[in-house]
Amino acid sequence: MASVRVETLVEAPAEAVWDAIADVGAVHRRLLPGRVADARLDGDTRILTMPDGAVVRELIVAVDHERRRMAYSVVGGQRMPLAYHHAAFQVFAEGDRARLVWVTDVLPHEMAGHVRPRVERGLAEMKDVLEASAAWPR
Template structure:
């Protein structure tokens, strides 16, 4: 099983970043617009459409307000690995910023390169989106 771990800082408060992450059915609006083009919920499953055409069905395993953590598992779609479990968590950082931690376990190992590339792209979009959201909130 391969492991992908991505951490980055966001120039926005943990409360604001958590509010965006927690809204699991609005990834395409609140967290990664343009990178994710559509998100819809069917019961506890989130169907995510990415700009590159990939569609995944993600079972929302947990939304933990105290830990500011969302856990999910890919259970279907056009990219259906043998196993894919991930979590995203928002932590306090210095000077009103947030530390975003994204952890993914996936098999087969051959998927690590393509998923890792999507994680890098998604991280950049989230940083830009949430920084812009902070600038709008500060006005």
């Protein structure tokens, strides 16, 4: 299985970054507005609606508050020809900032080269949104 690992430093407290990651039903508002039009939960399944109307179903595997780790697996609506997809976010405190790590495992192996730029772009968008929201008092 191929793994894609990307990380970034976010100019926001780890607690705030984790709060957004752990809010799995609000990815369209708190992490990827514009890229995800809507999100809703059906039990352990997160159903994402994209701006073009496409629907992606993700099984939320774990939300571990102690380790600040959230894991999910795409189980339907994948836009790429993947036989397997599992990913996890983890948030680490680094002083007043947060290190956000996103690891995505995919099969077939050769798809990792197609997945990496999407994950990198997604993480950069999340960083921008998280930093912008950290600048605003709640």
